[in-house]
Amino acid sequence: MDSEKAFLASYRLSDYERPSVTADVAAFRIGNEDSPSYRKNPENKLQLLLIRRGGHPFKGMWALPGGFLQKGETLEQCALREIREETNVLPVSIMPVGVFSEPDRDPRGWIISGAYVSIISEESVRQIGQDDADDAQWFSVSFDGGGQNVFSLTLTHGSTVLSAKLAEESPGFGRPRFRILDSGRLAFDHAAIIASALSVLRAEAKNYEAIFDFLPETFTLSALQRVQETIMNISVLPANFRRMVSGYVEETDEYQRGNGHRPAKLYRRRTQHPV
Amino acid sequence: MDSEKAFLASYRLSDYERPSVTADVAAFRIGNEDSPSYRKNPENKLQLLLIRRGGHPFKGMWALPGGFLQKGETLEQCALREIREETNVLPVSIMPVGVFSEPDRDPRGWIISGAYVSIISEESVRQIGQDDADDAQWFSVSFDGGGQNVFSLTLTHGSTVLSAKLAEESPGFGRPRFRILDSGRLAFDHAAIIASALSVLRAEAKNYEAIFDFLPETFTLSALQRVQETIMNISVLPANFRRMVSGYVEETDEYQRGNGHRPAKLYRRRTQHPV
DNA sequence: CAAATAGTGTCTCTAAGACAATATCAC
DNA sequence: GTGATATTGTCTTAGAGACACTATTTG
Numbered sequence: 241m242d243s244e245k246a247f248l249a250s251y252r253l254s255d256y257e258r259p260s261v262t263a264d265v266a267a268f269r270i271g272n273e274d275s276p277s278y279r280k281n282p283e284n285k286l287q288l289l290l291i292r293r294g295g296h297p298f299k300g301m302w303a304l305p306g307g308f309l310q311k312g313e314t315l316e317q318c319a320l321r322e323i324r325e326e327t328n329v330l331p332v333s334i335m336p337v338g339v340f341s342e343p344d345r346d347p348r349g350w351i352i353s354g355a356y357v358s359i360i361s362e363e364s365v366r367q368i369g370q371d372d373a374d375d376a377q378w379f380s381v382s383f384d385g386g387g388q389n390v391f392s393l394t395l396t397h398g399s400t401v402l403s404a405k406l407a408e409e410s411p412g413f414g415r416p417r418f419r420i421l422d423s424g425r426l427a428f429d430h431a432a433i434i435a436s437a438l439s440v441l442r443a444e445a446k447n448y449e450a451i452f453d454f455l456p457e458t459f460t461l462s463a464l465q466r467v468q469e470t471i472m473n474i475s476v477l478p479a480n481f482r483r484m485v486s487g488y489v490e491e492t493d494e495y496q497r498g499n500g501h502r503p504a505k506l507y508r509r510r511t512q513h514p515v
Numbered sequence: 516m517d518s519e520k521a522f523l524a525s526y527r528l529s530d531y532e533r534p535s536v537t538a539d540v541a542a543f544r545i546g547n548e549d550s551p552s553y554r555k556n557p558e559n560k561l562q563l564l565l566i567r568r569g570g571h572p573f574k575g576m577w578a579l580p581g582g583f584l585q586k587g588e589t590l591e592q593c594a595l596r597e598i599r600e601e602t603n604v605l606p607v608s609i610m611p612v613g614v615f616s617e618p619d620r621d622p623r624g625w626i627i628s629g630a631y632v633s634i635i636s637e638e639s640v641r642q643i644g645q646d647d648a649d650d651a652q653w654f655s656v657s658f659d660g661g662g663q664n665v666f667s668l669t670l671t672h673g674s675t676v677l678s679a680k681l682a683e684e685s686p687g688f689g690r691p692r693f694r695i696l697d698s699g700r701l702a703f704d705h706a707a708i709i710a711s712a713l714s715v716l717r718a719e720a721k722n723y724e725a726i727f728d729f730l731p732e733t734f735t736l737s738a739l740q741r742v743q744e745t746i747m748n749i750s751v752l753p754a755n756f757r758r759m760v761s762g763y764v765e766e767t768d769e770y771q772r773g774n775g776h777r778p779a780k781l782y783r784r785r786t787q788h789p790v
Numbered sequence: 791c792a793a794a795t796a797g798t799g800t801c802t803c804t805a806a807g808a809c810a811a812t813a814t815c816a817c
Numbered sequence: 818g819t820g821a822t823a824t825t826g827t828c829t830t831a832g833a834g835a836c837a838c839t840a841t842t843t844g
């Protein structure tokens with residue numbers, strides 16, 4: 241016992257060389273497009289928060305929000321703190337994506353990054369309002385596997401279009417990894433991180449678990465359906481969607497009226513799943 | 516351009532405090548039990564490689580193999596190197612489990628760990644033979660959710676029994692995390708890492724992808740079935756298992772004879788999945 | 791009324807589970 | 818023949834997809 245105390249007292253971690261560690265966060269929200277007709281429901285778009293880098297390296301290019309892990313916090317807490325500092329919102333959900341540790345991924349030196357997906361709800365987005373600076377913006381996401389293992393990732397904000405190309409490595413094994421063919425003017429290896437984050441988000445959206453976090457506490461089933469369709473880039477028949485989520489939601493007494501069609505009952509998430 | 520060069524030249528990462536980073540590996544194999552009758556197939560057991568710690572802290576206790584990330588390698592390469600140093604075998608598969616970064620998880624100081632699952636094939640295990648030292652041993656694994664969110668993890672090697680209790684946190688969201696209720700004489704937070712690793716392995720075994728890596732290149736379908744049943748702790752009717760893996764395997768011309776029953780055709784993994 | 795979404799019921803098809811039946815070896 | 822696994826075929830059932838039909842609102 242005493243020998244262990246003595247050992248720990250004399251132990252010096254500084255004998256080993258250590259990397260710097262950062263957490264990077266891919267924060268997604270569902271953005272609304274204005275509808276063409278007054279009675280049509282809004283079209284949804286999956287959007288990603290990017291920050292324009294003010295300093296070197298990659299100055300002026302777009303990057304994921306993130307920052308260095310500080311003593312006394314976990315990597316998850318670091319990710320939450322960073323997204324909070326950028327959006328002034330504590331996300332409902334945060335999910336790990338993976339560790340990115342290529343030795344040359346950061347020109348500043350030996351810096352490895354733990355990546356996370358976070359989900360920003362519609363309510364939170366409204367609270368944020370428009371950021372005063374133009375260095376943090378929501379980009380509309382398009383991510384499609386053209387053919388085989390090659391994916392193209394396109395991020396659009398106004399006239400700014402970032403277009404990256406990636407190859408999926410060892411498909412079908414654990415979490416997918418991507419190799420960057422063209423970084424599309426994204427900083428660091430963030431194109432690969434975003435691609436992995438999208439894969440995680442899509443896989444999670446399949447289980448009707450993460451999708452609730454994009455919406456306010458009460459929502460219509462068609463809004464919920466649009467969220468899932470937007471994330472996964474699929475389309476489902478409303479009748480079937482209702483049947484499939486029926487176990488995850490419960491009715492409220494409220495209705496959403498005032499659109500040019502039949503009012504929709506508002507639902508809330510059911511915490512206790514049924515058999 | 517020049518300003519970026521100048522910036523990088525003067526940049527000092529050492530201004531920030533940095534953690535040490537390790538990779539820990541949960542290496543699994545399928546161990547054979549002797550069969551009670553000459554014609555019965557062997558019973559399989561999922562086994563995990565543990566190392567008895569020779570030094571402080573946790574001296575004499577059992578821990579996952581692992582070690583410090585070195586400059587110039589990725590965390591995956593570090594994990595592969597560590598398992599190679601312990602078993603003299605390069606595993607077929609390695610999958611990320613998560614980052615463990617509680618500030619007080621290591622009494623030596625600020626050390627975070629990236630955890631991986633690796634799979635050691637039967638062929639490789641045979642090559643290793645018996646390790647000369649008794650400080651690396653394969654433990655039989657039992658991992659069962661008693662009730663609700665409480666799981667008990669029991670590792671057995673001969674008369675050594677390590678029995679840990681864990682609580683699953685935020686179930687159903689991304690990768691499961693476990694809180695240690697009783698570490699069962701495992702070093703550090705390795706009980707939680709092992710529980711997470713088992714969850715990842717079980718999820719992966721469902722997709723008929725990881726399970727091939729436990730076996731030699733050719734195998735009988737019942738051996739493959741036993742692997743999946745062993746990992747997931749389930750039992751499937753042979754007829755149904757055959758139907759479900761039929762798309763992932765292809766026949767060879769070889770048969771496995773010499774047991775007290777009908778010879779079994781040997782199969783190999785099919786790389787190109789059918790429609 | 792027209793346009794649009796909300797919501798229900800039901801048919802079909804497929805994949806998984808259950809089970810029965812046959813095949814083939816070593817002893 | 819006996820005891821075991823190997824292998825095939827089929828019945829049943831649960832769940833997803835397709836689709837038809839009704840309900841309700843606002844301009």
